[in-house]
Amino acid sequence: MSRALHAFINELEHDRALREPGRLRERGDVLDRLETWRSCGSPCEPAVEAELRDRVEALCAELEAVDGRLCQGIRQDIQRGVGAHGLLEWAGAADTEVQIRGDSYDYLDALVSGILQIDEPEARLAGLAAEMVFYQPTPARHVFDMLARAALDRRDVLIDLGSGLGHVPLLASICTGARCIGIEWEAARVECARRCAQALNLDQVTFVQGDVRAADLSAGTVFYLYTPFEGSMLRDVLGLLKVQAAAREIRICTLGPCTATVAQEDWLQVVGPWEIHRPAVFRRI
Numbered sequence: 001m002s003r004a005l006h007a008f009i010n011e012l013e014h015d016r017a018l019r020e021p022g023r024l025r026e027r028g029d030v031l032d033r034l035e036t037w038r039s040c041g042s043p044c045e046p047a048v049e050a051e052l053r054d055r056v057e058a059l060c061a062e063l064e065a066v067d068g069r070l071c072q073g074i075r076q077d078i079q080r081g082v083g084a085h086g087l088l089e090w091a092g093a094a095d096t097e098v099q100i101r102g103d104s105y106d107y108l109d110a111l112v113s114g115i116l117q118i119d120e121p122e123a124r125l126a127g128l129a130a131e132m133v134f135y136q137p138t139p140a141r142h143v144f145d146m147l148a149r150a151a152l153d154r155r156d157v158l159i160d161l162g163s164g165l166g167h168v169p170l171l172a173s174i175c176t177g178a179r180c181i182g183i184e185w186e187a188a189r190v191e192c193a194r195r196c197a198q199a200l201n202l203d204q205v206t207f208v209q210g211d212v213r214a215a216d217l218s219a220g221t222v223f224y225l226y227t228p229f230e231g232s233m234l235r236d237v238l239g240l241l242k243v244q245a246a247a248r249e250i251r252i253c254t255l256g257p258c259t260a261t262v263a264q265e266d267w268l269q270v271v272g273p274w275e276i277h278r279p280a281v282f283r284r285i
């Protein structure tokens with residue numbers, strides 16, 4: 001066991017390719033394995049274990065520093081208004097991952113987190129009412145997939161209904177130049193999202209605190225729902241979207257269990273193939 005671990009660490013210490021910025025995914029896999037070892041240790045002599053631990057710590061620090069520089073470079077490009085390219089390169093790489101990984105998070109989420117650097121809320125959360133669904137961010141590869149499937153562009157206004165910490169409007173605005181609005185019940189999360197937009201100089205993104213049912217939806221051309229609510233609340237919001245759809249062309253994008261409910265609406269039709277574990281896009285019939 002200890003010999004195998006020595007060999008593995010030795011190999012990693014000499015693997016120059018692993019230090020190339022583009023090998024993000026491979027670094028993520030290696031860091032996961034090293035993290036498992038860090039938390040479990042191995043049945044070796046204490047002196048051997050201490051030496052291995054030092055080498056593992058040094059390796060992790062070195063690989064994390066490569067990731068940090070990659071994220072910082074893309075972040076600075078975004079701040080200068082030229083960040084779309086760097087992000088979209090990674091979005092392209094995500095294409096094949098969409099099917100395989102379902103709802104889990106992966107190296108792309110780590111990349112997005114390192115780029116956006118959204119704070120965790122400091123203030124107390126207000127708490128959710130019945131039928132509101134707790135916060136969980138859309139995995140990054142699904143955000144990129146949704147933007148491509150909805151063909152979002154700079155003429156659109158995307159509204160994320162229940163936007164949490166704001167990943168979707170932030171990424172959508174960076175990647176497409178579209179105006180993006182997030183509506184979120186939890187004021188503390190809205191504050192974090194606003195701070196992030198400001199730090200990245202994204203003046204096309206705004207966040208509104210409030211209940212989606214009372215919000216102004218009149219600017220939206222694309223609405224996104226990652227199952228933010230269920231039951232009668234979801235039906236009420238679909239009623240509001242139907243009113244919007246009567247006035248102009250809109251697309252509705254969904255991910256998660258709410259897709260099945262949206263698909264039953266007789267005024268909507270799904271665009272393209274609808275696959276489980278992928279965002280779906282609907283238009284008015």
Ligand SMILES: C[S@@+](CC[C@H](N)C(=O)[O-])C[C@H]1O[C@@H](n2cnc3c(N)ncnc32)[C@H](O)[C@@H]1O
Binds near residue numbers: 131133160
């Ligand atoms: C599953 S999370 C989705 C977060 C975000 N859209 C994303 O995909 O990363 C659902 C979010 O909807 C918010 N929410 C639930 N009901 C709401 C309502 N009626 N009005 C505004 N926000 C609501 C929750 O606080 C939570 O942050």
